Amino acid sequence: MSNTIIQFQNVSKQYDEDSLVLDDVSFEIERGKFYTLLGPSGCGKTTILRLIAGFTEATKGDIHFNGKKMNHIPANKRQVNTVFQDYALFPHLNVFENVAFGLRIKKMKNSEIKAKVEEALSFVNLSGYGDREIKDMSGGQRQRVAIARAIVNQPEVILLDEPLSALDLKLRYQMQGELRELQRRLGITFIFVTHDQEEALAMSDEIFVLNKGTIQQSGTPNDIYDEPINRFVADFIGESNIVSGTMIQDYLVEFVGKQFTCVDKGMNKNEPVEVVIRPEDLEITSHEQGMLQIKVSSQLFRGVHYEITGNDKDGNEWLVHSTKSVNVDDDIGLKFEPEAIHVMRFDETEEDFDKRLDSYSEGDANEQS
Amino acid sequence: MNNHKLTRNLYMVPYAVWILLFVIAPILLVIYYSFIDIQGNFSFANYEKFFTPVYLKMTLSSFWYAFLITLFSLLVAYPTAYLLTKTKHKQLWLLLIIVPSWINLLLKAYAFIGIFGTYGVANSFLEVIGIGTQQLLFTDFSFIFVSVYIFIPFMILPIFNAIDTINPVLLDAARDLGASKWDTFRRVVFPLTMNGVKSGIQIVFIPALSLFMLTRLIAGNRVITLGTAIEQHFLVTQDWGMGATIAVFLIIAMFLIMFLTSGFRKRGA
Numbered sequence: 001m002s003n004t005i006i007q008f009q010n011v012s013k014q015y016d017e018d019s020l021v022l023d024d025v026s027f028e029i030e031r032g033k034f035y036t037l038l039g040p041s042g043c044g045k046t047t048i049l050r051l052i053a054g055f056t057e058a059t060k061g062d063i064h065f066n067g068k069k070m071n072h073i074p075a076n077k078r079q080v081n082t083v084f085q086d087y088a089l090f091p092h093l094n095v096f097e098n099v100a101f102g103l104r105i106k107k108m109k110n111s112e113i114k115a116k117v118e119e120a121l122s123f124v125n126l127s128g129y130g131d132r133e134i135k136d137m138s139g140g141q142r143q144r145v146a147i148a149r150a151i152v153n154q155p156e157v158i159l160l161d162e163p164l165s166a167l168d169l170k171l172r173y174q175m176q177g178e179l180r181e182l183q184r185r186l187g188i189t190f191i192f193v194t195h196d197q198e199e200a201l202a203m204s205d206e207i208f209v210l211n212k213g214t215i216q217q218s219g220t221p222n223d224i225y226d227e228p229i230n231r232f233v234a235d236f237i238g239e240s241n242i243v244s245g246t247m248i249q250d251y252l253v254e255f256v257g258k259q260f261t262c263v264d265k266g267m268n269k270n271e272p273v274e275v276v277i278r279p280e281d282l283e284i285t286s287h288e289q290g291m292l293q294i295k296v297s298s299q300l301f302r303g304v305h306y307e308i309t310g311n312d313k314d315g316n317e318w319l320v321h322s323t324k325s326v327n328v329d330d331d332i333g334l335k336f337e338p339e340a341i342h343v344m345r346f347d348e349t350e351e352d353f354d355k356r357l358d359s360y361s362e363g364d365a366n367e368q369s
Numbered sequence: 370m371n372n373h374k375l376t377r378n379l380y381m382v383p384y385a386v387w388i389l390l391f392v393i394a395p396i397l398l399v400i401y402y403s404f405i406d407i408q409g410n411f412s413f414a415n416y417e418k419f420f421t422p423v424y425l426k427m428t429l430s431s432f433w434y435a436f437l438i439t440l441f442s443l444l445v446a447y448p449t450a451y452l453l454t455k456t457k458h459k460q461l462w463l464l465l466i467i468v469p470s471w472i473n474l475l476l477k478a479y480a481f482i483g484i485f486g487t488y489g490v491a492n493s494f495l496e497v498i499g500i501g502t503q504q505l506l507f508t509d510f511s512f513i514f515v516s517v518y519i520f521i522p523f524m525i526l527p528i529f530n531a532i533d534t535i536n537p538v539l540l541d542a543a544r545d546l547g548a549s550k551w552d553t554f555r556r557v558v559f560p561l562t563m564n565g566v567k568s569g570i571q572i573v574f575i576p577a578l579s580l581f582m583l584t585r586l587i588a589g590n591r592v593i594t595l596g597t598a599i600e601q602h603f604l605v606t607q608d609w610g611m612g613a614t615i616a617v618f619l620i621i622a623m624f625l626i627m628f629l630t631s632g633f634r635k636r637g638a
């Protein structure tokens with residue numbers, strides 16, 4: 001049997017007479033991987049989790065679990081457990097009983113429950129906290145209780161709805177590492193929701209970028225960062241410089257009035273496109289040596305690098321990350337490699353996009369041989 | 370700073386006067402009278418009398434009726450409150466249920482005399498379905514029925530609020546962990562509404578102990594509650610001392626119930 005555990009087939013969701021919250025969404029989730037649903041507020045992330053957990057039903061389309069259709073199976077019959085955004089721990093039960101909840105429902109023996117709960121608590125570094133009341137736990141501890149409550153049932157999939165959003169930055173980084181570690185140790189499929197792109201890039205095997213109820217792009221963090229499919233993804237994942245341009249021919253693109261060699265091909269001649277260059281791929285040189293000339297308008301020290309903004313003579317704004325410091329109002333030049341240029345077509349489907357990218361690597365292989 | 374304190378103390382004055390005049394003073398008076406026998410001498414005779422079988426039995430029966438009234442109110446109010454929270458215009462429905470409690474108790478009692486009377490609606494109905502006219506008024510049944518009717522809104526309100534403030538995500542969480550609808554109710558909803566239930570019990574049980582007009586109008590004096598006994602002693606037999614003694618025990622009972630029902634509250638909250 002295949003490795004696919006969850007499959008969405010053309011799923012749409014609509015509440016009442018409102019507009020579509022999910023519009024014809026299809027994807028597959030493989031066993032044992034760490035997935036992230038990433039997108040701005042209101043794009044439908046929670047809705048996807050609720051559909052998987054069974055708290056709501058799809059308006060159209062099918063949801064398969066282990067190859068079986070599960071559209072109408074109630075939440076309590078699904079092999080899925082959720083870590084809710086605000087944890088949803090039961091306030092009338094202590095830590096032990098919260099974690100034991102699912103096992104008690106299954107009418108497991110007391111001795112067995114005790115062993116399992118203690119194991120789960122030690123998994124999340126909360127051994128000895130069983131007798132505490134929920135209100136006496138810190139935010140990070142509550143989150144771990146919520147995770148323990150989910151993993152103790154040994155589900156096939158764990159859904160996590162922005163579980164880190166309430167934590168302060170330091171704890172958040174720490175929990176990101178711990179969660180990822182935990183997922184590797186357990187080998188359970190995690191579907192993690194966040195609107196923080198850094199979090200998504202740091203933790204995931206695979207990311208689904210969502211916007212307005214559709215999946216814009218899916219892929220590994222590297223794929224999505226390096227090869228965003230469109231302006232939305234490029235903008236949402238990391239900071240980027242996006243300018244409009246024209247694809248003169250294969251490997252030659254024109255923007256800000258100049259022509260540059262690039263590594264993209266397979267587009268129509270003189271097709272209007274958008275060009276993305278990541279700020280860290282731009283290198284500062286003298287005015288004369290630069291491939292682009294900008295006038296510095298501001299500089300911020302970010303600790304690891306300087307964040308420099310400037311404008312070219314056409315008025316485009318350029319963002320540069322550099323370890324070199326410059327002065328405001330300096331005229332500087334910018335240099336970049338052909339690989340740094342990423343060309344995006346307008347309205348390209350993910351399928352066509354993937355095909356186009358695949359053809360590049362084939363091309364590379366041919367050249368090398 | 371001092372000024373601030375002073376104004377705050379000034380605001381306290383009306384409240385303090387109120388408590389003094391209408392709570393503390395009457396309680397002291399009641400305690401004082403309970404030590405005065407029917408001849409006007411200081412004695413423990415009233416307390417001795419209270420511990421005779423006649424009064425103990427009356428106390429017991431009063432508790433028993435209050436218990437039944439509370440129990441039936443709870444049995445009706447809980448599901449009603451639960452269903453109310455599920456309706457679309459729940460605040461409106463709640464209002465409709467609460468409104469009757471604003472009507473004077475005597476008025477409602479007289480209405481029931483009409484309904485339960487020999488030629489009332491209830492008996493006409495029994496006649497139609499072939500059971501025939503029954504003695505409804507002046508029975509235990511009618512007493513409990515009318516009392517429950519009167520107390521239900523007071524029981525519904527705190528329970529409704531308790532159910533309504535449960536975070537719905539908790540119900541999702543229970544379902545997510547495999548709980549059926551019934552498990553979810555038993556393990557999450559009910560425990561989380563215990564405080565509402567306890568408030569409801571307080572609000573119903575204590576007044577039910579001291580009900581007195583209904584005992585005469587609806588139960589035809591067949592039911593004697595502590596309240597009825599107090600009324601009789603003060604107004605009919607003019608034995609103020611004995612009436613005050615019963616009142617002392619009623620007050621003790623109230624404190625006990627308050628203590629019992631809010632003692633648990635600390636743990637749940």
Ligand SMILES: Nc1ncnc2c1ncn2[C@@H]1O[C@H](COP(=O)(O)OP(=O)(O)OP(=O)(O)O)[C@@H](O)[C@H]1O
Nearest residue numbers: 015018021039040041042043044045046047048195
């Ligand atoms: N029960 C509901 N009834 C009507 N509309 C709803 C309901 N639940 C969600 N929506 C709408 O569906 C859209 C998507 O909601 P969803 O909760 O999935 O967003 P999200 O991506 O999780 O956002 P966030 O990052 O803010 O949590 C929103 O526009 C929201 O208003």
Ligand SMILES: [Mg+2]
Nearest residue numbers: 045046047161
């Ligand atoms: Mg959400």
